[in-house]
Amino acid sequence: MPSVDLPTSVAPRTRATLFAAALALAACGAAEQAEPAPAPTTVDPESDEPAEEEPVEDDPPERAEPPADARLAARLVLEHPTIEANGSTSRDEGARLDATLFVSGAPGTVVTMVLPVASELEWTLTAEDGTTWEPVFLPPPMPRPGGPPRTTVTIAASGEAEVGVVHGISGFRRPGATDWQEGLPRGTYEVRVTGFDLGDGVSRAAPPMTLTAR
Helix, strand or coil: CCCCCCCCCCCCCHHHHHHHHHHHHHHHHHHHHCCCCCCCCEEECCCCCEEECCCCCCCCCCCCCCCCCCCEEEEEEECCEEEECCCCCCCCCCCCCEEEEEEEECCCCCCECCCCHHHHHHEEECCCCCCEEEEEEECCCCCCCCCCEEEEEEEECCCEEEEEEEECCCCCCCCCCCECCCCCEEEEEEEEEEEEEECCCCEEECCEEEECCC
């Protein structure tokens, strides 16, 4: 607190009054100095009103893609589940790896889809000893004129509809090999086929099938 000097010639009572007044003034000055300064306000130069912060807009939500009909499924049934070992697909129809395509789903569902040929699908044949084979297509596959034909089927009360026959395999070879053969060696093979589009742009796989060459 700052010191207060009073004249000695003033009467004691008057001096006490002056001393109390001086203390009050000193306290008020200290309080004014201790009071924090108000925060600066941003003012629009063209307006007397304080500027308001612009609201921040949230990013619009991403539009989710419509889900595919998970109930639809593809199934293949081999036309010849047993073939002659090392047979000739060019001479013996029974040696060909043809299959009938079925589509399953809710009864009454209308499905418009491409009826694929074998070269438009992905095939893997795995023997019991683990060796794998892939199909050969001759002549080399070319785009079908006018694009792949489409077909429309309605799922029956049984929950399934027949689409058509998938065919066109000329022979087989080991992956990466340049030579090939018409028939398969004797043995049992697991046949897996993927790449079925049931009209919704989703690639599906058919359940594996068993092929026997003997």
